[in-house]
Amino acid sequence: MVEKKLSNKTKFWLTIAFIIFIGFLLWLADRYFDDYKLRVLRLIAIYGVMAVSLNLINGITGVFSLGHAGFILVGAYTASLLTLSPEQKAMSYLFGIQPWIEKLHADFFTATIAGGIAAAIFAFLIGWPVLRLSGDYLAIASLGFAEVVRIWANNALSITNGPLGLKAIPEYSNTWWTYGWLLATVVFIASLVNSSYGRALKAIRENRIAAEAMGINVFKHQLMSFVIGAFFAGVSGSLYAHWLTTIDPRLTTMGPMLTFYVLIMIVLGGLGSITGAIIGAAIFAILFEWLRDLEQPFSFFGIQVPGIPGMRILTVSAIFIIVMIFWQRGIMGREELTWDNLIKWSRKLASLSRKRGEG
Amino acid sequence: MGYSPGTFFLQNLFNATMLGGLYALIAVGYTMVYGILRLINFAHGDIMMMGVYFAFYAATIIYAPPLLAAIIAIAGAAGLGFLIDRVAYKPLRNAPRISALITAIGMSFFLESFAVVVFGAIPKSFLDVFKDKTILNKVLLVGGARIPLLTFLVILITAGIFVVLFWIVYKTKIGMAMRAISMDIPTTSLMGINVDMVIGFTFALGSALAAASGVMWAMRFPNVYPYMGFMPGMKAFIAAVVGGIGSIPGAIIGGLLLGFIEIFAVAYFPNFSGYRDAFAFIILIIILLIKPSGILGKKAIEKV
Amino acid sequence: MMENKTAVMENKTDKGTKGLLVLDHVTMQFGGLVAVDNFTNEVKEGELLGLIGPNGAGKTTVFNVITGIYYPTKGKIIFDDIDITPLKPHQITHLGIARTFQNIRLFYDLSVLENVLVAQHHEISNPDGDRILLHHGKPAKNYQRFWLWRAITKLGYLKKEREMLERAKELIEKVGLAHVMYEKASALPYGEQRKLEIARALATKPKLLLLDEPAAGMNPKETEDLMEFIKKIRDEFDVTVFLIEHDMKVVMGICERIIVMDYGKIIAEGTPEQIQSNPRVIEAYLGKEWKHV
Numbered sequence: 040m041v042e043k044k045l046s047n048k049t050k051f052w053l054t055i056a057f058i059i060f061i062g063f064l065l066w067l068a069d070r071y072f073d074d075y076k077l078r079v080l081r082l083i084a085i086y087g088v089m090a091v092s093l094n095l096i097n098g099i100t101g102v103f104s105l106g107h108a109g110f111i112l113v114g115a116y117t118a119s120l121l122t123l124s125p126e127q128k129a130m131s132y133l134f135g136i137q138p139w140i141e142k143l144h145a146d147f148f149t150a151t152i153a154g155g156i157a158a159a160i161f162a163f164l165i166g167w168p169v170l171r172l173s174g175d176y177l178a179i180a181s182l183g184f185a186e187v188v189r190i191w192a193n194n195a196l197s198i199t200n201g202p203l204g205l206k207a208i209p210e211y212s213n214t215w216w217t218y219g220w221l222l223a224t225v226v227f228i229a230s231l232v233n234s235s236y237g238r239a240l241k242a243i244r245e246n247r248i249a250a251e252a253m254g255i256n257v258f259k260h261q262l263m264s265f266v267i268g269a270f271f272a273g274v275s276g277s278l279y280a281h282w283l284t285t286i287d288p289r290l291t292t293m294g295p296m297l298t299f300y301v302l303i304m305i306v307l308g309g310l311g312s313i314t315g316a317i318i319g320a321a322i323f324a325i326l327f328e329w330l331r332d333l334e335q336p337f338s339f340f341g342i343q344v345p346g347i348p349g350m351r352i353l354t355v356s357a358i359f360i361i362v363m364i365f366w367q368r369g370i371m372g373r374e375e376l377t378w379d380n381l382i383k384w385s386r387k388l389a390s391l392s393r394k395r396g397e398g
Numbered sequence: 399m400g401y402s403p404g405t406f407f408l409q410n411l412f413n414a415t416m417l418g419g420l421y422a423l424i425a426v427g428y429t430m431v432y433g434i435l436r437l438i439n440f441a442h443g444d445i446m447m448m449g450v451y452f453a454f455y456a457a458t459i460i461y462a463p464p465l466l467a468a469i470i471a472i473a474g475a476a477g478l479g480f481l482i483d484r485v486a487y488k489p490l491r492n493a494p495r496i497s498a499l500i501t502a503i504g505m506s507f508f509l510e511s512f513a514v515v516v517f518g519a520i521p522k523s524f525l526d527v528f529k530d531k532t533i534l535n536k537v538l539l540v541g542g543a544r545i546p547l548l549t550f551l552v553i554l555i556t557a558g559i560f561v562v563l564f565w566i567v568y569k570t571k572i573g574m575a576m577r578a579i580s581m582d583i584p585t586t587s588l589m590g591i592n593v594d595m596v597i598g599f600t601f602a603l604g605s606a607l608a609a610a611s612g613v614m615w616a617m618r619f620p621n622v623y624p625y626m627g628f629m630p631g632m633k634a635f636i637a638a639v640v641g642g643i644g645s646i647p648g649a650i651i652g653g654l655l656l657g658f659i660e661i662f663a664v665a666y667f668p669n670f671s672g673y674r675d676a677f678a679f680i681i682l683i684i685i686l687l688i689k690p691s692g693i694l695g696k697k698a699i700e701k702v
Numbered sequence: 703m704m705e706n707k708t709a710v711m712e713n714k715t716d717k718g719t720k721g722l723l724v725l726d727h728v729t730m731q732f733g734g735l736v737a738v739d740n741f742t743n744e745v746k747e748g749e750l751l752g753l754i755g756p757n758g759a760g761k762t763t764v765f766n767v768i769t770g771i772y773y774p775t776k777g778k779i780i781f782d783d784i785d786i787t788p789l790k791p792h793q794i795t796h797l798g799i800a801r802t803f804q805n806i807r808l809f810y811d812l813s814v815l816e817n818v819l820v821a822q823h824h825e826i827s828n829p830d831g832d833r834i835l836l837h838h839g840k841p842a843k844n845y846q847r848f849w850l851w852r853a854i855t856k857l858g859y860l861k862k863e864r865e866m867l868e869r870a871k872e873l874i875e876k877v878g879l880a881h882v883m884y885e886k887a888s889a890l891p892y893g894e895q896r897k898l899e900i901a902r903a904l905a906t907k908p909k910l911l912l913l914d915e916p917a918a919g920m921n922p923k924e925t926e927d928l929m930e931f932i933k934k935i936r937d938e939f940d941v942t943v944f945l946i947e948h949d950m951k952v953v954m955g956i957c958e959r960i961i962v963m964d965y966g967k968i969i970a971e972g973t974p975e976q977i978q979s980n981p982r983v984i985e986a987y988l989g990k991e992w993k994h995v
Contacts, residue, residue: 103496103499105503168683168686168687169683171686171687172686172690174495174496175436175438175495175499176639176686176690178438178499179438179632179635179636179639179682180679180682180683180686182632183632183636183678183679183682183683184679184683186632186675186676186679187676187679187680190672190673190675190676191673191676193672194672194673227854230853230854230855230856231853231854234853234854234856234859234863235819235822235823235826235827235849235853235862235863235866236823236827236849236850236853238812238816238819238820238823239820239823239827241809241811241812241816241820242809242812242820242823244811245808245809245810245811245812246807246808246809246810248771248791248803248807249803249807249808249809250809250820251771251790251791251792251795252769252771252791252792252795252800252801252803252807253792253795253800253820253821253823253824253902253906254792254795254796254821254823254824254828254831254906255792255820255823255824255827255828256790256792256827256828256830257792260827263850290625290628291625295628296507299503299504299507302500302503303504306500347515348514348515348519349511349512349513349514349515349519349624350511350515351511352507352510352511352514353508353511353512353514353515356504356505356507356508356511357508359504359507359508360486360501360504360505360508363490363497363500363501363504364486364489364490364501367493367497373811
């Protein structure tokens with residue numbers, strides 16, 4: 040089996056060209072799309088950051104964490120508290136505010152980085168106990184920590200404004216910030232995964248005991264993956280908050296529901312595939328928006344059907360269960376959409392159609 | 399409020415026993431399923447929620463009396479549990495364990511959103527079930543503490559259910575089959591036992607207990623809404639883990655322990671009442687770190 | 703030429719006197735079960751040592767205790783003059799003990815090449831192991847730091863990656879798996895999976911190689927190849943081999959010295975000839991097998 044492979048240099052330039060091409064498309068979209076479509080477009084990138092970061096933890100390292108919403112929440116609150124102006128904060132905190140929080144102020148980029156770092160620190164702290172567990176226990180414990188931080192956000196009135204949440208967050212998450220961060224996330228995580236460290240993480244996923252026996256410090260590597268994943272989850276939290284413009288610690292906004300959404304994205308795209316995670320995020324964002332119609336009143340053969348709230352999540356979870364039962368590998372499986380694979384697949388396709396033509 | 403420390407303690411003791419018993423009822427379902435399939439049935443708390451809705455609609459639509467409504471709820475939940483296993487989990491018996499776990503999470507959200515769609519997201523009052531509300535308002539005086547009659551009833555019924563449960567698990571044939579497959583599924587199937595039926599029965603039994611717990615839960619905390627099963631479900635799972643997952647007595651001990659800690663922590667440290675839901679998770683994390691196999695669980699040695 | 707050869711021979715016998723791995727009264731207890739009872743012996747540098755015994759005699763537990771998977775209840779384990787008893791598996795591997803598993807534990811979804819590459823990862827990321835080496839006055843193996851940062855930015859990393867790749871390919875060729883280099887480990891036939899597991903262990907650059915039933919499940923032809931293979935790697939890679947095996951043909955055919963265990967205790971020790979004629983061994987273990995032959 041002799042395979043012609045592209046040289047690394049060609050692949051590098053192809054990738055650069057591809058990024059420029061996408062950039063151009065985004066520029067076009069930014070100019071000509073209406074507001075609603077633009078918001079969905081940006082949401083795809085935000086979901087993409089969430090999915091790629093969760094995929095690093097769950098899909099590549101095989102640490103089945105359900106704490107992603109917790110990291111997103113930490114990032115969202117940290118960043119929003121930094122970008123909100125002191126006057127706005129003073130206005131919206133009905134129960135008083137810690138003076139040091141009121142004074143904090145930073146630009147969007149710094150705030151996003153700070154959100155990522157806060158989430159990473161949180162992950163580092165909970166990683167010590169959580170990663171000592173295995174399998175299901177780890178899943179529940181990480182979910183538990185995410186819930187604890189959400190409950191904390193609901194109660195720490197002078198810091199988070201409690202159940203009222205934060206309002207009037209500036210809508211900084213434009214097309215360039217969101218896609219810029221998506222690019223940064225993918226480049227960072229892909230280059231980690233394509234290094235010796237990435238192989239070690241996959242080895243841990245495949246067989247923890249053998250990985251240990253090969254000289255890999257399993258705990259430290261898992262912690263590293265956990266912390267890096269959490270950093271980007273925090274970043275996505277910041278982007279999400281500055282896209283939503285209001286955040287609150289309800290069960291349905293930044294609770295287990297959000298983790299579940301991100302989980303759907305990566306399972307749909309293929310657990311363990313970075314490009315799959317992005318595809319999954321895009322499909323989820325579009326599908327979820329498209330299903331919004333189900334919750335609006337619509338006419339069905341002349342009969343007026345009232346809007347039914349909850350239909351979206353019902354449909355999505357039904358699709359999800361069906362995917363899990365019949366199509367566990369998802370769209371990409373563990374494969375990546377790389378130049379090599381594209382060539383391989385197109386060759387396969389070509390030979391297949393040739394065979395069909397001959398037959 | 400004019401209570402002496404003794405009565406205050408007594409009051410909380412009853413509340414804690416009741417809450418703990420309700421957690422324990424749900425926890426038993428988790429522990430039985432986990433013991434057999436090594437699967438955290440995330441949807442278990444939501445089955446409890448569905449049971450409560452069944453009772454609610456039985457009472458408000460067909461005007462069933464409370465006892466009949468409860469029986470309908472229990473039967474409906476049992477059927478639902480059986481059905482969920484058949485439809486969603488059975489196809490994944492030989493798949494990686496994580497696939498079944500993910501499906502269970504999906505099932506949980508499916509049931510919640512199903513309830514939103516069919517029953518509506520607006521909380522309903524379970525008290526509407528009772529036309530005659532005198533039984534709800536009766537209060538007994540025990541050692542100076544005012545204990546609602548309902549609390550007594552809930553504790554008694556819970557205890558009764560556990561007696562029946564132990565009888566089923568330890569004295570009947572199906573119970574023996576359940577215990578056998580929790581040890582070794584392939585061997586049990588060689589003995590001519592229909593493993594799928596037994597697993598289905600386990601789901602049905604666990605779901606019935608959850609529904610029973612749910613109905614009593616709703617009598618004491620009458621808010622009925624689609625997400626009401628999430629927190630009790632999580633806490634009950636934690637109770638099962640704390641007690642030693644796979645062990646039914648463990649689930650009961652874990653449930654009671656959780657109920658006691660929650661009630662007494664809030665009673666004596668009212669400042670932390672907002673963190674009430676966080677206690678369970680903190681206990682879980684502590685237990686898992688100190689004794690991951692739980693109070694009554696056996697330590698598993700990983701074979702290399 | 704002749705002189706040279708004898709010098710080498712002498713050197714080998716010289717090596718043979720030194721205990722590379724010393725187990726000193728090692729006891730491993732699980733609850734009431736004593737899996738390994740007062741195990742005292744040593745593995746000499748350069749030798750090919752066999753460990754046999756009936757099922758459940760505690761052989762694999764000995765390996766698990768050596769490699770740090772279990773912490774022994776009592777006793778001490780010294781490897782290369784370092785007390786490795788309290789160390790963790792990844793540290794022990796870094797110091798120079800590699801192993802295979804009774805039930806094959808490959809990274810099934812990774813390619814053959816990646817499986818071998820993973821085994822080199824500890825060279826860039828095992829500060830724990832290095833700390834122990836340095837503490838005992840031995841040279842560290844991670845000669846540079848900040849590898850994570852390098853790996854992500856690729857600054858000063860690609861050369862190392864190339865080096866690892868070359869070494870892995872060379873090793874795969876040496877063990878005769880070059881034709882399946884890019885296949886997933888799960889796609890390999892059983893015999894080749896066993897071989898890959900050995901190759902992967904060798905890639906950690908061990909001084910001591912522990913093989914847990916390498917011939918299990920092999921047909922006679924594969925077993926014969928394996929015997930040649932084990933001898934070959936011992937000489938080519940200059941490693942000491944300590945193996946557990948049920949197949950008497952393998953043990954008697956390649957081992958220079960054999961330890962026999964029963965119920966967690968050592969019941970005999972010696973050359974294959976001595977073991978075959980030892981009445982206790984025949985009684986405990988070989989007796990049954992011999993009747994079948």
